[in-house]
Amino acid sequence: MIFKLANPNRFIRFSDRISPYLSYLFILLMSYGLFLCFFKSPPDYLQGETVRIMYIHVPCAWFSLMFYSSIAICSFFSLIFKHTLADIISRALAPLGASLTLATLITGSIWGKPTWGTWWVWDARLTSELVLLFLYIGIIILSNSFENKTKGDKYAAILSLVGIINLPIIKWSVDWWNTLHQPASISKFSSPSIDPSMLTPLIVMTFALLFFSLQVTFIRIKSEILQRKIDIIRSTELS
Amino acid sequence: MEYFLKFLESKEHLPYVATSYIIVFFILVIIFVHSILKLKKLENDFDELNKQ
Amino acid sequence: MMNIFFKLLKREIKLSIDRISIITSYSSFFLMSLLIFTFGIGPDIGKLNELYSPIVWLIMLFSIILISENFLMHDYRDGSLRELQYLGYSEELIIFSKAIVMFLILIIPHFFLIPLCSILLNLNLTELISLSINVILGSPSLILISIISNLLTIQVRQSKVLQFVIIMPFYIPLIIFTTSRNPNETSDIIDLNKFLILIGFFLITLPIVLLSGKMILKEVNK
Amino acid sequence: MILEIISINLFRNKKRIFKNFNFKLKKSQIAALIGKNGSGKTSLLDMVVGLIKPDSGQIIIDRCDIDEIGENKKFKFIYLPFIDAFKENFSVQDNLKLWGELSSVKFTQKKLDEKLKFFDLFQLKNTLLSKLSQGQKKRVSLVKLLLSKCTLWLLDEPFNSLDSENMKKLKVVFLNHRKNGGSILLASHIDLKIKDTKNVYIKLEKINAKPKDNNDNWNSLR
Numbered sequence: 144m145i146f147k148l149a150n151p152n153r154f155i156r157f158s159d160r161i162s163p164y165l166s167y168l169f170i171l172l173m174s175y176g177l178f179l180c181f182f183k184s185p186p187d188y189l190q191g192e193t194v195r196i197m198y199i200h201v202p203c204a205w206f207s208l209m210f211y212s213s214i215a216i217c218s219f220f221s222l223i224f225k226h227t228l229a230d231i232i233s234r235a236l237a238p239l240g241a242s243l244t245l246a247t248l249i250t251g252s253i254w255g256k257p258t259w260g261t262w263w264v265w266d267a268r269l270t271s272e273l274v275l276l277f278l279y280i281g282i283i284i285l286s287n288s289f290e291n292k293t294k295g296d297k298y299a300a301i302l303s304l305v306g307i308i309n310l311p312i313i314k315w316s317v318d319w320w321n322t323l324h325q326p327a328s329i330s331k332f333s334s335p336s337i338d339p340s341m342l343t344p345l346i347v348m349t350f351a352l353l354f355f356s357l358q359v360t361f362i363r364i365k366s367e368i369l370q371r372k373i374d375i376i377r378s379t380e381l382s
Numbered sequence: 383m384e385y386f387l388k389f390l391e392s393k394e395h396l397p398y399v400a401t402s403y404i405i406v407f408f409i410l411v412i413i414f415v416h417s418i419l420k421l422k423k424l425e426n427d428f429d430e431l432n433k434q
Numbered sequence: 435m436m437n438i439f440f441k442l443l444k445r446e447i448k449l450s451i452d453r454i455s456i457i458t459s460y461s462s463f464f465l466m467s468l469l470i471f472t473f474g475i476g477p478d479i480g481k482l483n484e485l486y487s488p489i490v491w492l493i494m495l496f497s498i499i500l501i502s503e504n505f506l507m508h509d510y511r512d513g514s515l516r517e518l519q520y521l522g523y524s525e526e527l528i529i530f531s532k533a534i535v536m537f538l539i540l541i542i543p544h545f546f547l548i549p550l551c552s553i554l555l556n557l558n559l560t561e562l563i564s565l566s567i568n569v570i571l572g573s574p575s576l577i578l579i580s581i582i583s584n585l586l587t588i589q590v591r592q593s594k595v596l597q598f599v600i601i602m603p604f605y606i607p608l609i610i611f612t613t614s615r616n617p618n619e620t621s622d623i624i625d626l627n628k629f630l631i632l633i634g635f636f637l638i639t640l641p642i643v644l645l646s647g648k649m650i651l652k653e654v655n656k
Numbered sequence: 657m658i659l660e661i662i663s664i665n666l667f668r669n670k671k672r673i674f675k676n677f678n679f680k681l682k683k684s685q686i687a688a689l690i691g692k693n694g695s696g697k698t699s700l701l702d703m704v705v706g707l708i709k710p711d712s713g714q715i716i717i718d719r720c721d722i723d724e725i726g727e728n729k730k731f732k733f734i735y736l737p738f739i740d741a742f743k744e745n746f747s748v749q750d751n752l753k754l755w756g757e758l759s760s761v762k763f764t765q766k767k768l769d770e771k772l773k774f775f776d777l778f779q780l781k782n783t784l785l786s787k788l789s790q791g792q793k794k795r796v797s798l799v800k801l802l803l804s805k806c807t808l809w810l811l812d813e814p815f816n817s818l819d820s821e822n823m824k825k826l827k828v829v830f831l832n833h834r835k836n837g838g839s840i841l842l843a844s845h846i847d848l849k850i851k852d853t854k855n856v857y858i859k860l861e862k863i864n865a866k867p868k869d870n871n872d873n874w875n876s877l878r
Contacts, residue, residue, distance in 0.1 A: 182386045192388075192395035196402045203406065222649065239413060246409045250402040257398055274603045281600035288590045291669055297653050298586055301646050302600060305582065308642055309604050312635075316607035323614055355410060362417040369424040376431050378671055438727060445758060452745045517741035520705040521759050522729030655707040656668070 151368050154228075158361040165358040172351035179344035187341075193257045194341070200250040202349040203243045204272065206356060210240035211275060214282070215307035218300030230296035231371075233303065234286060235363035239356060241279035247272055267321040271314045278306045292371070439527050442518075446535040453539055456504055460497055461543040467493040468554065479556045486555045487565065487613040490548075494569070495576060495605055498540065499597060502580040505532050510588050516655060525648040529581060533643075536577050544569055564625070571632040572612045578636075578643040579604050585650040608635060657719075658683055658808055658839050659704065664713035666699060673699055674710070679858065681808075681841055684834045689843040689858050697843035698738060701812050704841070705735045717808065730759040733808040738816075740797040744786040748777060748796055751785055755800060763803050771802040775822065790817040801829065809833065811842040 180198045187194035214233040221229035251269055252262045263269070286299035390396065471489045475481055482489075509515045518528050548569065552562040583601035587593035611631050659681040666674040673696040681687055689697045702708045704715055706722045706729065715722045717732050725732060742751050749768060756763060763771075772778045775795040785793065794817050801809060815823055830840060 181389060185385060186388065186392075192392045193398055195389070195399045199403055199406050238416075242409050242413045246406045249405050249409075253398050253402040253405075257395060274606060277599070277603045281603070284596060285586060285600055288587075288596060291656075294589070294653060294656065298650065301649055302586060305642060305646050306603070309607075312607050312638070313603065316610045320610045320614065355414075359414055359417050362414075362421050366417065366421040366424050369421070369428050373424065373427055373431060378669060441757065445754065448754065449743065512741060512743065513737060513739040514741035514743070516707060516737065516739075517755075518758070520707055520729065520735055520737075522725065522727045523758075524727070652709075655702060 155365055155368060158365055162358055162361055165354050165361070169351055169354040169358060172347055172354065176344055176347035176351050179347055184340050184344050185338075190258055193254060196250055196254040197341075198344050198348045200247060200254060201345060202352045203247040203250065205349065206352060207240055207244040207247050207272070207275060210236045210243065210356070211278070211303075211310070212307065214240065214303050218303045221296065221300050222304070230293075230300070231364055231367045232360070233282075233300065234296065234367055235360050237279060237283050237286070237299075239359055239363070241276060241283060243356075244272060244276045244279055248276065265321065267314075267318045270317045270321070271310075274313055274317070275310070278303075278310070282306070292374070438523065439531065442523060442527055442531040443534065446531050447538075450535055450539055453504060456501055456539060457543050460501055460540065461547055463497050463500070464493055464543070464547055465550070467496070468551070472554075482554075483556045486551070486557060486561070487568070488609075489555070490551060490565065490569075491572075491609055491612050494573065495609065498573070498576050499580045499583065499601070501540070502536065502577070502584050505536050506581065506584045507588060510654070515651070519651065519655070525651040526644045528651070529585075529644060529647040533574070533577055533581060536581075537574055540573065540577070541570070567629055568612050568632070571629055571636070572608060575608055575632070575636045575639045576605070578639045579608070582643050582646060582650075585647055585654075588650075588654060608632075611635065657681070658717070659841065660714075660716040661700075661704070662714045662716070664703065664710045664715070666696070666703065666708070666710050668699060668708075674713075677713075681839050683807075683839055684837050686830060686834055686840045686842070687858060689841070690845065691859060692845075698812055701735065701737075701810050701841070701843055704810060705729070705733065732806065733810055734759070734800065734804045734806045735810040736797050736800065736812060736814065738812045740793060742785045742793065742796070745784060747782045747784055748772070748788070749781045751796065752799060752803070756803065759804070761800075761804050768803070771799050774802060775799055775825065791819065791822070794818055795822060798826065798829075801833075807838040809838065809840040809842075811840065811844075813844055814842055815844055815846045 176198070180195055184195070184198075186192045214236050217229040217233040217236075220226055221233070248269070251272065255264055255269075256262050282299045282303050285302055286295040289295035289298070389399075468489065471493075472482065475485065506515070509518075515528070519525070544566070548562065548566050551557070551565070557565065579601060582604075583597045586600060587597045590596055611628060614628065657680055659679075661677060661679040664674045664677040666672075677700075679687075689700060691697055699708060703710050704717070704722070706715075706725075717725065720732075722729075741755075743754070746754065749772070752768060755761075769778060769781070772781055775798060777792065777795055777799065780788065780792065785796070788796070794814075798814065801811075814826065818826065833840065
């Protein structure tokens with residue numbers, strides 16, 4: 144499988160073949176998930192109807208973290224094995240991850256308004272998510288600020304690796320800072336167990352979002368490959 | 383169904399839930415459309431370069 | 435090994451003769467920002483006293499990022515960074531010697547800036563001692579992180595803003611641990627644990643910076 | 657054999673610059689790299705000193721692989737790049753002393769004065785480098801050649817902004833160096849015009865390889 148994809152053109156063909164199925168899966172799962180969210184799941188006895196935000200907020204948060212770690216893994220591969228596919232994937236994932244982080248932040252703060260009474264709380268999780276957004280922005284800007292794409296890739300890879308090392312430290316210190324300034328009272332979401340009637344829509348929505356992200360990633364990878372091919376042709380024409 | 387009707391009746395919470403879903407879908411649509419448009423533009427460029 | 439390191443250090447110190455001007459610009463920047471903060475917060479000395487450590491740390495953070503340009507960017511522009519590399523000096527040593535000289539130069543103005551701060555912000559003796567230990571232990575990490583931001587943006591034309599954007603997240607733990615004050619404690623006790631955390635943070639930062647700095651410097655000439 | 661370049665391949669900025677390039681430099685030999693801008697003269701020199709890593713191939717100086725020399729690089733060769741690593745706010749002799757310390761070249765003040773006189777720089781020895789003209793700067797960097805004891809000289813555009821009189825002097829220096837068993841690899845677009853059988857001219861040409869339409873592996877997209 145991986146050996147088959149070890150060729151950009153074959154990769155493009157593969158993604159072309161698979162992307163309609165991804166779209167179908169996404170539409171199917173998303174509609175089913177929305178149906179479950181609004182028709183089949185009960186309101187929470189504590190938060191009432193606002194709990195329905197969770198079904199979209201939590202998958203976004205998961206994927207925002209997951210994509211950052213995938214970018215870091217790709218950066219590792221690109222620095223060690225110098226494989227261009229890793230660079231291309233991390234370039235394709237960064238905007239997607241950043242927009243999911245933004246979605247997480249916005250839905251989180253909308254969720255916060257009815258439950259906490261304010262749009263924003265300097266809660267440990269929200270703050271770390273905000274920091275994650277800045278890390279994403281830094282990577283995107285840095286990788287695009289070089290005329291030489293390879294160089295931008297390398298620098299962004301180094302930055303994201305430093306970021307993934309620092310992320311636990313940041314998370315930990317924000318937690319610490321949070322407990323220092325406000326005694327823990329707001330972490331009322333952390334319910335130990337979740338009812339199956341709420342878990343199923345959450346899982347369905349997560350998979351829907353996964354297929355959407357895969358679809359977008361394939362499109363972005365394809366455009367990145369095309370961009371590089373165009374650059375090669377242009378640079379040989381110029382010289 | 384009754385859950386949905388209950389949800390629609392909850393005047394307090396409906397706008398929050400609705401806006402959050404709308405915003406997320408808006409962001410997803412934007413990133414999707416942006417990717418598609420970029421791809422289309424690059425495909426056009428690539429075809430033109432290959433024709434020359 | 436040591437011989438080579440001392441050679442590099444000697445070079446940096448020699449170059450620092452014209453970096454004396456940095457000290458004056460640094461201290462004037464520091465005092466001006468203090469003035470601006472005071473205008474923003476108001477002349478209430480109690481409030482200023484409460485906020486002393488975030489004020490001092492924010493000013494230090496920004497001024498160190500601004501000043502760090504003089505150490506790496508100039509060397510890159512006139513080609514002496516390349517020279518050091520093709521003469522066979524290892525990249526870690528280059529970065530490390532630069533960090534040391536930067537620390538030595540930037541610690542000088544603090545000898546009079548911190549007492550001045552303590553007068554202007556009405557600090558008592560324990561606060562003063564705690565702040566100065568904080569500065570001595572925390573600024574190495576500040577300097578190392580600013581070096582990374584400088585290295586990453588060394589070839590970008592308009593690098594100032596980018597430098598701030600990409601590096602700010604990494605300052606968060608540092609700013610948390612240096613400015614934090616446990617509200618349960620009175621200001622007369624010096625919190626030793628905090629200093630240990632700062633030393634630990636430095637020990638984490640140092641290898642990361644040296645390693646990633648080496649990788650960046652290998653890329654720079656391509 | 658003092659310098660051996662074995663089947664070098666290099667891609668830069670999506671262009672192929674070297675394709676299985678081979679080259680040998682013997683003792684007492686002057687080799688000139690001739691070619692248009694962008695044909696890879698500077699890249700070749702950068703590869704020889706180890707600033708750029710070739711995509712494949714090997715570079716051997718004095719029977720040692722360039723990557724394995726490490727700290728001893730400065731004893732193997734002297735490299736004068738196109739941009740000279742000079743500190744603008746240092747005087748001429750301070751710059752040279754700084755360089756001498758870094759590259760472990762020991763010389764007395766008397767020897768320095770003598771060599772400065774050779775290139776008519778003695779009166780300027782205490783002037784700041786920022787006040788010198790382009791040609792004078794070039795001459796200052798050429799003084800390094802006279803001070804150093806390395807046998808392999810790597811020069812990037814040594815004749816740039818030199819007048820005819822100084823060019824003649826430089827030619828004499830080159831011939832002297834060759835007589836003493838040294839070898840020179842220089843990149844220049846000006847013809848050396850030393851009529852001699854021992855000299856080698858290498859013409860670098862741009863490789864205009866069209867990219868294959870079906871890029872068959874990922875690394876071709878780099």
